[in-house]
Amino acid sequence: MAQKTIAGVNLEVSDEGYLADQTQWTEEIAKEIAKEENIELTEKHFEIIKFIRENESGLTIRKVGKSGIVDIKGFYDLFPGGPLKISTKIAGINKPSSCV
Amino acid sequence: MTEKKDTQVKKVAIVCAKASIEDVYAALVMANGAVMEGMEAKLFFTFFGLDAITKKYMNKLHTATVGNPGMRMPGGLPFPTLLGAIPGVEAGVSAMMRNTMDKLDIPPVDEFLDMITAGGGEIYACKLAMDMFKLEKEDLSDHVSSVLTIGDFYAIAGGEGSQIIFT
Structure with a gap:
């Protein structure tokens, strides 16, 4: 665990940068984390972030693909380089433990 | 070093x-x-x-019910090889396996x-x-x-x- 100041808030994050306390998450923090991943968040990103925050348990790429918000290809395009691990980091939830 | x-x-x-x-x-x-x-x-x-x-x-892929030492009955008892040889058993077991995977969100x-x-x-x-x-x-x-x-x-x-x- 490490301390990190994101969007002016002092936060505890894991070694990989995931928030330790999900309740501290704000949209501003999301934007900052996204910037570190070279992603500029759009409305569409926030729709997905909302979905994954509400469906954290058993979250998989397949579930996001079936959410009706985005298909799997679109999900890869919006969060390049590892959509599930990057989107969950931005959404302030735990790193997913799923293998699919 | x-x-x-x-x-x-x-x-x-x-x-x-x-x-x-x-x-x-x-x-x-x-x-x-x-x-x-x-x-x-x-x-x-x-x-x-x-x-x-x-x-x-x-x-429609199958898993082998004959010659598969890892195959077990529900509950963990060994799966008799002769049972695995009965027509339809392999198809049934394979369908069960696919069903279980689907529940784990494996497509x-x-x-x-x-x-x-x-x-x-x-x-x-x-x-x-x-x-x-x-x-x-x-x-x-x-x-x-x-x-x-x-x-x-x-x-x-x-x-x-x-x-x-x-x-």
């Missing part, structure tokens, strides 16, 4: 040569896992592994190929095995990019941080 230096895996070329559920899914999970982590993935199907990308068979083969290619992974078929089994490109899933010789496969499998995996 030698300094330990890890080179990150950046690309995987996975070879699947068998048609059983466990062999095919091991290859699919590894390829999909690679693209999920932002790595490049090439998936090469050869010999009986071609069943996994043949339209007619891909969603059917065609949907899994969809997911892998959506993430930029590429699927290939082995030319020699296609000739052996008298298969044509039309018999294969649309997710298959092309039919390769082994030389072609090595040509696309290289690069820094790349690994070739035989499941």
Whole structure:
């Protein structure tokens, strides 16, 4: 665990940068984390972030693909380089433990 | 003192040569896992592994109920080999296995190929095995990019941080 100041808030994050306390998450923090991943968040990103925050348990790429918000290809395009691990980091939830 | 230096895996070329559920899914999970982590993935199907990308068979894969020491009855008792030889048992067990996987959100083969290619992974078929089994490109899933010789496969499998995996 490490301390990190994101969007002016002092936060505890894991070694990989995931928030330790999900309740501290704000949209501003999301934007900052996204910037570190070279992603500029759009409305569409926030729709997905909302979905994954509400469906954290058993979250998989397949579930996001079936959410009706985005298909799997679109999900890869919006969060390049590892959509599930990057989107969950931005959404302030735990790193997913799923293998699919 | 030698300094330990890890080179990150950046690309995987996975070879699947068998048609059983466990062999095919091991290859699919590894390829999909690679693209999920932002790595490049090439998936090469050869010999009986071609069943996994043949339209007619891909969603009807079986697991062996004979000669499979890991096979157990529900509850953990050993699965008698003679029981596994009864017609229909292998199909039933395989259907059960596919059903269980579906509950864990592990998709059917065609949907899994969809997911892998959506993430930029590429699927290939082995030319020699296609000739052996008298298969044509039309018999294969649309997710298959092309039919390769082994030389072609090595040509696309290289690069820094790349690994070739035989499941």
